[in-house]
Amino acid sequence: MDDNAIPDAVIKEAARRLLPRLGAAGLSPDAVAGDGGFALADVEAAFPHRDDLLTALVIDAYDASGAAMEQADRAAADAGASAGARLLAATRALRQWSFAHPGEFTLIYGSPVPGYHAPQDTVLPASRTPAVLAGIVRSALEAGELTPPRRALPTTPLLLPAAVELFGGVPEAPFSDLIERGIVLWSNLIGLLVFQVFSRTHDSVKDEAAFFDCAVAVAAESIGLTVPLDADA
Structure with a gap:
């Protein structure tokens, strides 16, 4: 060297x-x-090459944002927080990271870069965010903190094996569609952050941080999880 x-x-x-x-x-x-x-x-x-540099930055961004969520979730869990409070803590941490690093947020969640195809090396770092969400949802299921859904999703298999493995298997009824619902929660979270980081809600919402918490709570209802909006930041 x-x-x-x-x-x-x-x-x-x-x-x-x-x-x-x-x-x-x-x-x-x-x-x-x-x-x-x-x-x-x-x-x-x-x-x-440019792609070597982009890949290094993509991996770092996924790792840093995932680590922020993991640390927040661990702290909440260690404090005895409910799964809903853990979800709020972890998503707030991701929001804080996203606003502190808008360039890196855009790199991993913005428009695709023309000509760039992320290699396999980025897959594991990218999985850290959904893994945190999956861990919280799994804990809620095991602790009996989830409310069964009012309607079940279609029974046609929709999941790739990797998604089932990440969650730890398909839950039994009435939560057999919980993984699909968790993916909806994940996509809602990223979409909400895109709206906020890219200033899509600033002319509609007077308190974006409070709105973020409310939106997370609404999204969590889709998996039967209650998020306490009076939880400490």
Whole structure:
């Protein structure tokens, strides 16, 4: 290893600073070198192609946002919180991370980058967010904190084996469609964050943080989980 090589972390931090200005589509080793004051050869030694750099940033973003949720959920669980309160704590943590890192949020949840196809290396980091949600929902099921749904979803198999494995198996009736409902909860969460981070609700809602909590509570009702809106932040 070259003792004079620029650490990968330094290059990635320079690239992250460019994301809000250039967007992921405008990011390149050349742009990072020029903005960061690096020699292009040094950047390309670490990340030879744009896709190598994007993949590293995608993995870091998924890991950082997932870690924020995991830490918040662990703290709530250690404090004896209900599953609903844990859900609120974890989703609030993801929201806080998203607003603190809008460029990285856009990288993983915004429009696809033309010509970029995320490799298999990104799958495990990307699973951290749904894994937190699945863990909370599983805990709620085991603790008897869920209300059975008023209507069951179609019985036609809709799930890939990986989704069933992530949850730990298909629950018995009346919660046999709980994994499908959990995916709806997950998609509602990300859609809500997209609306808020990209300022789609600022002209409709006077308190976006409070609205976020309410929206999470409404979405949680679809899986039969009650979210206490008076829970501590």
